[in-house]
Amino acid sequence: MSNDVIRDIGEQGVLKRLQRFCPSDIVGDDAAIMPNPEPGQLLVVTTDVLVDGIHFSDRTTSAEDVGWRAVAANLSDLAAMGSSPLGITVGLSLPGDVAVSWVERLYQGMSECLQPYNTPIVGGDVCQSPVITVSITAFGQVLPQRVMRRSNAKVGDAIVVTGVHGGSRVGLELLLNPEFGKDLNEKERSRLIQAHQRPKPRLDILPQLWDSLASQSPIPLTAMDSSDGLADAIAQICRASGVGAVVERDAIPIPSVLPQLTSPEQVWDWVLYGGEDFELVLCLSEPLAQVFVEKFAAGSAIIGYITSGRSVCLRDSTGKYADELLTLSRGFQHF
Amino acid sequence: MSNDVIRDIGEQGVLKRLQRFCPSDIVGDDAAIMPNPEPGQLLVVTTDVLVDGIHFSDRTTSAEDVGWRAVAANLSDLAAMGSSPLGITVGLSLPGDVAVSWVERLYQGMSECLQPYNTPIVGGDVCQSPVITVSITAFGQVLPQRVMRRSNAKVGDAIVVTGVHGGSRVGLELLLNPEFGKDLNEKERSRLIQAHQRPKPRLDILPQLWDSLASQSPIPLTAMDSSDGLADAIAQICRASGVGAVVERDAIPIPSVLPQLTSPEQVWDWVLYGGEDFELVLCLSEPLAQVFVEKFAAGSAIIGYITSGRSVCLRDSTGKYADELLTLSRGFQHF
Incomplete structure (x- = not known):
């Protein structure tokens, strides 16, 4: 990994780096085609936002851990509804001086948490902000009686x-x-x-x-x-x-x-x-x-x-x- | 509307105020049960993040307009996929000194933009941040051939x-x-x-x-x-x-x-x-x-x-x- 910061590679550069964490047939359009709920299952959705300095801090949380915890919080909400995960989207806003490697490690941590459930990152948005904010929306499915x-x-x-x-x-x-x-x-x-x-x-x-x-x-x-x-x-x-x-x-x-x-x-x-x-x-x-x-x-x-x-x-x-x-x-x- | 700021009414207070913009049978759990895609339709999802000072500013954009534009950007992505909307979630982070009325007007603008399409706000998250950030995820459906x-x-x-x-x-x-x-x-x-x-x-x-x-x-x-x-x-x-x-x-x-x-x-x-x-x-x-x-x-x-x-x-x-x-x-x- 290089010492580049986000500003060096720009929005298109970030998106390119992050694509390897997403299924190639899903990303790259205005929106993503998601895995549908199976027949008879209900669609479940939840959103959680993590903000740097409020929900996590460099003192105690590596980029991988921020990613893991953000995903875990959403999957936990799905579990509490009785539902199993289908996919997540990631809305990421961050300052231009954040290291590119930090963002890659964030996605690495998200992927590690998702891996046991074969759950893809199906899309998202990356934009500029004075403060790192990770907003994850997770989708799941559940049978009505469950x-x-x-x-x-x-x-x-x-x-x-x-x-x-x-x-x-x-x-x-x-x-x-x-x-x-x-x-x-x-x-x-x-x-x-x-x-x-x-x-x-x-x-x-x-x-x-x-x-x-x-x-x-x-x-x-x-x-x-x-x-x-x-x-x-x-x-x-x-x-x-x-x-x-x-x-x-x-x-x-x-x-x-x-x-x-x-x-x-x-x-x-x-x-x-x-x-x-x-x-x-x-x-x-x-x-x-x-x-x-x-x-x-x-x-x-x-x-x-x-x-x-x-x-x-x-x-x-x-x-x-x-x-x-x-x-x-x-x-x-x-x- | 009063002159309260978010800090005065706290997280539970904000959530209570915002519930009137959401269908009462959907919100209030760890996650929301969404409208499923109709049989034969594919599920489509898109995420957009708006940040105060980057995507909008008080000089040119009222709270209602921020809400309208955030929703419009997501619905436009759904339209570009050929899909029609099923629902949205809202991840909102904001400083404690934002007026409660600002947040209500934000949701009012979102509701106005959604209204012609009978599209509900099905859930979300509200948390503290140094900068107002509105992260919207929208879901739609589309027939495979469209x-x-x-x-x-x-x-x-x-x-x-x-x-x-x-x-x-x-x-x-x-x-x-x-x-x-x-x-x-x-x-x-x-x-x-x-x-x-x-x-x-x-x-x-x-x-x-x-x-x-x-x-x-x-x-x-x-x-x-x-x-x-x-x-x-x-x-x-x-x-x-x-x-x-x-x-x-x-x-x-x-x-x-x-x-x-x-x-x-x-x-x-x-x-x-x-x-x-x-x-x-x-x-x-x-x-x-x-x-x-x-x-x-x-x-x-x-x-x-x-x-x-x-x-x-x-x-x-x-x-x-x-x-x-x-x-x-x-x-x-x-x-």
Whole structure:
């Protein structure tokens, strides 16, 4: 890779460099012909925007990681709808003094995240801006009976998480603060940093969920991803469904090394409000939840139940903590 | 409308205000269920990014016009593929001190441009940024035999434009320069300013084109929109198709008042390289082009022919101008 910056090669030059990341039969026109949803499947679409200095920073995120995370955020939204990906478009705006290699590494990271799902970058736009902004739109497909919505939770449903929370926020702290977590061994450290830099969208969970459901009559499914924090996801589901929840603190899976790294207050703040773990929060009938957690989805757990009323209460059966109400407002909010 | 800025109402507040511009059954989840393409139709997708200070400015563009133009650019790309719109998503990043009313007026302008096509805003993302950036992704559908590509032009094809070029650039000049065009009457002035502020995507042309084609056996169609300039569109088509072109200067439709407003050099620079007229440039067999221009598409014209070789030559049958080669590089290029 050379030391060229974007200004040296211009718009046409950038587009030419980026074409190798896209299927050659798709790009090069005013618009792209996309893979159609298969017969009987619904088309699903989601958009996420990442801004330099707001969502990522050179201190903690390489170009590859920015690309990976931008794609992961979108694929996670598709997973939360129960859908599998068909393709993405990329709207990229950036200053002329950005290195060409940075942009190529950005696309490299996007491609790596897309690769396991055979999902193409089908098009996009590149333009000038004072600040690097990556806007990704992802398309997926889902069978109508498998659509998952935030608004379908029912009183008595078990609340299931598909993995640990807090890992991404701890990984970020390890990158920001050299004094933090000095006693961690290399494997633990790198696992937590990976959780921040290379989060995996939980598309792998969907076939397992459908297997758990196979013997059931179809019911409307409930899910949201935890990109804005676990507490936010539960609170959003409850608001959209007009219900409340009780969550058991002890039941929430967290990284095993987390309690020894910082104060209990910090631990729970990161677990509940840290965000960007990109797990799914599902509400399932109790028997279905048991089957799903025990037989199919290793690492997942039932963390609570949907209740009537509207409050989301975090309980502690060990008596160490007082009951706490979870709210939307403590999660990450722009502006 | 109040004097609130975005920071006063926060991310959730913005999303709430913008929901009235979106169908209520579609928004509010991690992703949106889109209208599927109809059976037999292909899915088409395009993305355009507009950045404050690069693509628009407060001096010449109201919030409504920014919204209108952002949507028009995307719908124009869909039209150039031969496709009709199904929906759009909006990725919006903006500073916290932007007025809430500005954002509402942006969405108002987008809705106005979408309204004739019954096309919904199906979702999006709002986040913080130092600079206003509007990233729109539009979806459309097209029957396989109606797909128009840049790469299908054949030697002997007639080059057709669907309307006048230069109007948008003149309109911009009227807005920027109070001394310019002082002798224009109000109707002429406002028509040119409209050409800049409210360009119409030429989706209306498609049914007329298909009518012209009705008696023909299906052939691959060629089109590109002239958003980056008329010269750029012709040159891009020629490059993608591996052909050349001869264009007759006299045959290019321009705003009738344009020659009296400025120097001939300026006139032709604006007509050929001004951009943002959002007309379509089509390459059609001679007989088809004749039928299309005479019977169906008022305001359209045959401006030249596709040739073997690779150069794009602008000719002048009146002998007033020397022959000129049209190139990609003089059109608007980012960076």
